[in-house]
Amino acid sequence: MADILNKIGSFSSEMGAEITAYDPISQELFVVSGGTEVQVLDLSDPTNPTEVIPPIDLASLIPDIDGANSVAYSNGLLALALEASTSTDPGKVAIIDIAAYKNNPADPNALTVVQAGPLPDMLTFTPDGTKILVANEGEADDGIDPEGSISIIDVSGGIATLSQDNVATADFSAFNGREAEFRAKGVRIFPDKTVAQDVEPEFIAVSSDGTTAFVNLQENNAFGVVDLESATVVDILPLGAKDHSQGQPTLELFEFNDLPVLGTTEGGQEIKLGGLSGLFYEGTDPATGNLKFVTVPDRGPHGKPTDVDGDGSKERPFALPDYQAQVIRFELNPSSGEIGITETIFLTRQDSTTPITGLPNIAGVDEEPVDLSGNLLPLDEFGAELEGVVIAADGTFWMVDEYRPAIYHFDTNGVLIDRFVPQGTAALAGAAVGTFGTESLPEEYANRRRNRGFEAVALDPDENILYAFIQTPLQNPDRATSNNSDVIRILGIDTTTGNAVAEYVYLLEDPAFLSGGRVDKIGDAVYAEDGKLFVIERDSAVGDTAKKFIFQIDLTAATNLLAPDAPTLPTGSTLEQLSADDLDALGIQAVNKIKVTNLPSIGYLAGDKPEGLALLDDGKLAVLNDNDFGVLEQEIPVDGSVP
Incomplete structure (x- = not known):
C-alpha cells in the first residue's frame, strides 16, 4: 500500500509541539506546547523549517499564568489562550501584533491581554478575523468547580485600544434548573451539578457567515449553539446516548413501482x-x-x-x-x-x-x-x-x-x-x-x-x-x-x-435551535422485547438536515401513571404543562431513550413523513x-x- 503522507522536513525543539497556527502569507507557523513559550517557524522551505525569532516568553510578559493551551492566527494577530496559575481562576487571552512584536518586542502596542473564563482551553477567530472565540472549560479542581463559558473578543478595531469592554461572555446559567430535561435528551450532567457547572466547553467551530458558533461540550456528550451577535448560548444539543456495539447503521432503499x-x-x-x-x-x-x-x-x-x-x-x-x-x-x-x-x-x-x-x-x-x-x-x-x-x-x-x-x-x-x-x-x-x-x-x-x-x-x-x-x-x-x-x-x-x-x-x-420546525411528532413504533421498543421521532422538514430520529426506548424503569401508586399531579396541572424537571421533582420517570440513528444522516431522504x-x-x-x-x-x- 502506497504511503499517504511522506515526511519532507522537520524541526526539533526541547519545548515540544502540541498546538499550531499557520499564516499562509508569511508562511510562518506558530507553535505552543502547554508551556509559556511560543515558537515562530519559517516554513517557506518546508524541507528545512527554521526559527524566525527566539521563542516568545509569555511568562516574562504576563504574570500569574501556567501555560498556553491554544493558539490561533488571523490578519496579523496572534491569539493565545493562557491558563491561570490556579486553573480554577479566570484565565487570560494574549493578543500579539506579530509584525510589531518582531520589529520591537518592547513595543507596548504589540501585546494586549484580556481576561477570559477559567481554563481557556481553545480559541479561534471568526472567518473575517473580527472576533476571537474562547472555550473556557471551567474544569473542576481541588473541590472548586467553576462554570464553563465562551468568551467573545471583538478585535475589529485592532488591539491598540482593546480593553475588557471588548469582551463578552456567553454562559450557560440560563439552562440551570433544566438538568432533568437535558439528561432525558442524553446530555451527561452529574446529579449534584447545575448545567452551568457541569458543561465544559472544549472546542469551537464557526459558521461560514460568522454569526453562529458550535461548541463541543466533550464531557457532556453534547454541543452548545452560540449566537455571536448577542453573545448568547441559544441551545444545548445532545449527541444522544448510543449503543456503539451495534455498529454504524447502513441503508438499503427499495421503491414501490407501478x-x-x-x-x-x-x-x-x-x-x-x-x-x-x-x-x-x-x-x-x-x-x-x-x-x-x-x-x-x-x-x-x-x-x-x-x-x-x-x-x-x-x-x-x-x-x-x-x-x-x-x-x-x-x-x-x-x-x-x-x-x-x-x-x-x-x-x-x-x-x-x-x-x-x-x-x-x-x-x-x-x-x-x-x-x-x-x-x-x-x-x-x-x-x-x-x-x-x-x-x-x-x-x-x-x-x-x-x-x-x-x-x-x-x-x-x-x-x-x-x-x-x-x-x-x-x-x-x-x-x-x-x-x-x-x-x-x-x-x-x-x-x-x-x-x-x-x-x-x-x-x-x-x-x-x-x-x-x-x-x-x-x-x-x-x-x-x-x-x-x-x-x-x-x-x-x-x-x-x-x-x-x-x-x-x-x-x-x-x-430550540432548528431549521425545519419543531421536532414534535411521532412517526411509528414497533415492539422489540423485554419492554423495549423502537420509535421514530420527527420534524416536518425534508433534506439532509431534517430530523428523523429512530430511538430505542425502554419502559421497564419508567413510571406507569395508571398504577395505583403513581405520583399525583399538582392540582390544576396537566402532564403537558410540566417540564422534564417538574416531572422529575414529582418522581415521574420518562422512558429511557437510546438513539439509533437520524435517517437523513444515513441517506434516507424519502420525504418528510417516515411513518x-x-x-x-x-x-x-x-x-x-x-x-x-x-x-x-x-x-x-x-x-x-x-x-
Whole structure:
C-alpha cells in the first residue's frame, strides 16, 4: 500500500509541539506546547523549517499564568489562550501584533491581554478575523468547580485600544434548573451539578457567515449553539446516548413501482395508491425469501384545507370521497428489489357491509369535509385516519387513528370487532354513548390536536398490551400548551378488555435551535422485547438536515401513571404543562431513550413523513414513508381537481 503522507522536513525543539497556527502569507507557523513559550517557524522551505525569532516568553510578559493551551492566527494577530496559575481562576487571552512584536518586542502596542473564563482551553477567530472565540472549560479542581463559558473578543478595531469592554461572555446559567430535561435528551450532567457547572466547553467551530458558533461540550456528550451577535448560548444539543456495539447503521432503499390506481377525481385525475402509514412485518416466505409486510393508507387522498365557500373557515377537501379504509399486504424481494402487492382487505363496520371511510366523525370538533367542487360531504361516525397497524397472534388487526383518537380492532377479514375511544366522545356530539365506539380510553385523550391523535402502535405479545402513541403533545388544556410541550403520552390497553392499564411519558428531543420546525411528532413504533421498543421521532422538514430520529426506548424503569401508586399531579396541572424537571421533582420517570440513528444522516431522504417502522427477524429495521398519495400541500382550485 502506497504511503499517504511522506515526511519532507522537520524541526526539533526541547519545548515540544502540541498546538499550531499557520499564516499562509508569511508562511510562518506558530507553535505552543502547554508551556509559556511560543515558537515562530519559517516554513517557506518546508524541507528545512527554521526559527524566525527566539521563542516568545509569555511568562516574562504576563504574570500569574501556567501555560498556553491554544493558539490561533488571523490578519496579523496572534491569539493565545493562557491558563491561570490556579486553573480554577479566570484565565487570560494574549493578543500579539506579530509584525510589531518582531520589529520591537518592547513595543507596548504589540501585546494586549484580556481576561477570559477559567481554563481557556481553545480559541479561534471568526472567518473575517473580527472576533476571537474562547472555550473556557471551567474544569473542576481541588473541590472548586467553576462554570464553563465562551468568551467573545471583538478585535475589529485592532488591539491598540482593546480593553475588557471588548469582551463578552456567553454562559450557560440560563439552562440551570433544566438538568432533568437535558439528561432525558442524553446530555451527561452529574446529579449534584447545575448545567452551568457541569458543561465544559472544549472546542469551537464557526459558521461560514460568522454569526453562529458550535461548541463541543466533550464531557457532556453534547454541543452548545452560540449566537455571536448577542453573545448568547441559544441551545444545548445532545449527541444522544448510543449503543456503539451495534455498529454504524447502513441503508438499503427499495421503491414501490407501478402502484395501482386508487380512483379518479371529478376532474379526471388518476390517483394511485399511496399515503402508506404504519408497517408490520409478517415474516419471510420460506419458498421465495420475500419479506412480507402489512400497511394501511390513511384517510385517502386529500387536499390542503381551503375556504371553498367563502365563510372565512377552511374546509378539508377529499379527492376521493368514496374511499374505503383498507389493509394492504405486500412482499419485497430483497435480491431484486421488486415490491408486489399481494392482498387488499377492505374495512367495514360490524355489519360486514357498511364501509369504513376516511371521513371525519363529529361536526364542530373535526374538520368539515368537502369534495373537490366544494360540496359538503357527510360525516362518518366510524371514519378513520389510520396511522398504524399490528397483527395479533390470532391474526386479527389492531390499528390506531388520528381523528378521535381511536384504537380499532378488526377480524382477519377486515370486519370491525370494536373501536375504543376516549370517555366523553359521544357527549362532544350530543349523541348516545357508544355512537362512536366503546368509551374506554382516558378522557384527556380527546384533547388531541386536530388530526394529531394516535400515530403509532406496538404490541407486546407476552403481556397482551397494545401501546398507542399520541403523535404530538395534547392541547391539554390548550393549543399553546401543545406548542410548548415535549410530553408524548404512550397509552397501553389490555387487548382482552380494551381497558387502559398503562400510561408512560416519552420526552421529545426538540431543540430550540432548528431549521425545519419543531421536532414534535411521532412517526411509528414497533415492539422489540423485554419492554423495549423502537420509535421514530420527527420534524416536518425534508433534506439532509431534517430530523428523523429512530430511538430505542425502554419502559421497564419508567413510571406507569395508571398504577395505583403513581405520583399525583399538582392540582390544576396537566402532564403537558410540566417540564422534564417538574416531572422529575414529582418522581415521574420518562422512558429511557437510546438513539439509533437520524435517517437523513444515513441517506434516507424519502420525504418528510417516515411513518412506518417494522423489526425484521435479523434485527434490521424497515422504514416506510407516507407520500400523501402524491397530492401537493396546496389549496385546491375548487374545480374538481387537486394540485
